[in-house]
Amino acid sequence: MKKRNLKKQALCMALCLSMALMSGCTGGGAAASGTNSPQKAAAENRFVFAGPNNITQWDPLNENKTNAYMLSKLTYNTLVNPYGENNSIQPELATEWSVSGDGLEWTFKLREGVKFHNGEEFNADSVVATLKRMIDNPTLVQAAFWPSLEGVEAKDTYTAVIRLKEPWGALLNQLIDTPMLPPKALEEKGDALFEFNESNKPIGTGPWIADKWTPGQDAEFVRNEDYWDWGDDKSNVDRIIYRPVIEDTTRVSGIQTGDLDMIDAVPVEQADMLSSVKGVKVEKILGSAIVHLGFRCTDGRIFEDLNARQAVNHALNRELLVQSIAGGGAASDWPSPEGVLGYDKENAKVPEYNVAMAKDLLSKTAYAGEEISFIAPTGVFARNKEVAQAVLAMLSEAGFKVNLEIMENAAFQERRAAGNYDLYIQRYPFPAGDPDSVITQRWLNDAHKSGYVNDEMNTKILEQKQESDPVKREQLLKEVFAIEWAEAAPHLALYQQVTTLAYREGITGLRLRIDNVFDYSRISKSAN
Structure with missing residues (x-):
């Protein structure tokens, strides 16, 4: 398993997968795409990949989920x-x-x-x-x-x-x-x-034509023989099947037996085991998604005070979270990771873990032991429960009294949208390596009800939106991030998330974006 440099990961992933069992990458099944004939269907070269998310609807302009983006790349x-x-x-x-x-x-x-x-x-x-x-x-x-x-x-x-x-x-x-x-x-x-x-x-x-779907079950796509852009990259797969498999153990079992060709969201504790399974490859990919804390900074709450936010900042042992709890990643040294527009390598630095400093900062606030409401969703990022519990322990050591509530994502979204929290933990990617949508919706427009307002930062966010010169825009984004990092608000970056993928030997052609959106549209599969 290897961590990929964010700037080079798409190329590295393509090369890695292309090298897997190259000697067996031949033409695959000869069945005509889309046929329902039992005899021909048996000869189809099928690629079956599974993820932990159900498909709930098919309007590509009414979705913002990673798996929806992945499926969209097949059809559109x-x-x-x-x-x-x-x-x-x-x-x-x-x-x-x-x-x-x-x-x-x-x-x-x-x-x-x-x-x-x-x-x-x-x-x-x-x-x-x-x-x-x-x-x-x-x-x-x-x-x-x-x-x-x-x-x-x-x-x-x-x-x-x-x-x-x-x-x-x-x-x-x-x-x-x-x-x-x-x-x-x-x-x-x-x-x-x-x-x-x-x-x-x-x-x-797109290169794949939507063919079948049963709600809660498989979605199937057949190869578009007349696709305008196949060129030399035409897939030898006849049918792509996306299978929602919610249970981690079921996905892992499927890749071991060969019932599945590729799985997403491999559980951290299963990755090493899968690496030893004959015929299975495991990739640990460092993407642009950041696991972060969000503060409620209004209504007289404790995190209106910069000292309280900085107390949290220095109470957190980011390296420990990455190495021992989250199962991999990179400790955040800037609000965005390297490879995202606005990352400032010269000024990026992981905040010092210093409990004594955290306690001193907290002593300078009006905090008197009031209970901090800390909410966390389930099933959003690897080991989210364990990470949230580790954050709880670190904050408690620094002198905060914290009540952690772990809940289903829908309930979490409702609580956050109502501003009914002091602190939350969540993740977000930077789509295609550009931070505009993140900083506009979450910081400028305060989509998650932090109540934090910084006029200087907001002015620069608006300026970068309206700047067409890429060099000037990048400088403005560096300045936005520098303010946010110094203020530790409205978010506090913890670590850069790792995505773990497992696939059978002989799978080639996967393309990977900087924000860890997998593009299966050029996938090929060697004959077994």
């Missing part, structure tokens, strides 16, 4: 993707783009000859229909990521113009996760387009 394409050199943004359905001098108009030239699975031509009408849907339906989950969107128009058949309310430096990053929709089908069916049943299935331009 976006205007751009993050697979350029050093994780840079490169063309996908767009071929080139330009921005006006005032930063308010982005013009995209679009790829010709691309068709949706229903036969519709991809063109500027698709871009208009997709983005206009978020303007017209602001309650869509993805609409919240487009606060600067003013309008969109088709300049001609293969040219789309996106208009903004103010300049937005992170627009291309947001387009990475904005799948293009079929305009005619969308106009005809509306939201019903995203129902998945015998007579209606998701429609994209």
Whole structure:
């Protein structure tokens, strides 16, 4: 098992998987895609991967979960993707783009000859229909990521113009996760387009066609033989199956027996055992997700006081959390990890673990032993219960009286949304390595009701949003993070999370984004 440098992990992962059993990577099954014939189905080359999350709906603009992004990459394409050199943004359905001098108009030239699975031509009408849907339906989950969107128009058949309310430096990053929709089908069916049943299935331009789904069970996709961008990377897999397997032990058993080809969220305590299983490879991948504490900093609560927040900061033994509790990762030395825009290597430093200092800082506050309400969700990151309990013990040693409540994620989200907490623990990734959505929603807009306000930081957040020059924008982000790190609010980064993946030998072609979104669209599987 190896930790990957964040900047190079996508390339390293692809190379690692491509080297696995290369001598056996041949053509796979010869069955025609999508056939339900029992004889042909038996010859299909199938790739079955399992994760711990159920699929609850199929509207790609109304989701913000990692597994939903993964499945979206099978069926849909976006205007751009993050697979350029050093994780840079490169063309996908767009071929080139330009921005006006005032930063308010982005013009995209679009790829010709691309068709949706229903036969519709991809063109500027698709871009208009997709983005206009978020303007017209602001309650869509993805609409919240487009606060600067003013309008969109088709300049001609293969040219789309996106208009903004103010300049937005992170627009291309947001387009990475904005799948293009079929305009005619969308106009005809509306939201019903995203129902998945015998007579209606998701429609994209992607390399895999949605075929079958039973709620709570498998979702199946067949290879799109007419996909516009196979090139030399055409998958030899005929059918991809996503299987939601909630129980960790069941996923582990499936990869051992060969019933599953790949599993996500390998339990920390099972990773070493799986490494010794013949035919199974295990990868421990350091991504951009940060496990952090969130403070409630209003209503006269103790964490309004910087000294109290810094007492927490120095009470935490981050290295111990990573090495002995969480099962791996990297202690946070900055609010974002290396590889995310705004990381400042020169000034990054892991806060000193010093209980005496923590006690001294706490003594300078008005804290008189009141109970601290500390909430934690279940099933969100590896060993979350054990990590939360370790944090509790560290804070108690520093003099805090803490009441830890571990609850189902839905209940946790409700409590946090109501601001009914003093302290919480959670994780978040930085999508495609850009922090804009995180710092805008969680810090500037205070989505989690911290009550913390820092006018200087908020001004710089707005400035970086409107800065089109990447060098100037990165400097502004460094300044935002420097303020947040010094203030330890509204969040306090603990450690960079590790994701553990297990797969059978002979699996190649997996692409991995900086935010640990797995892209299975180019997957291949050697014959057994």
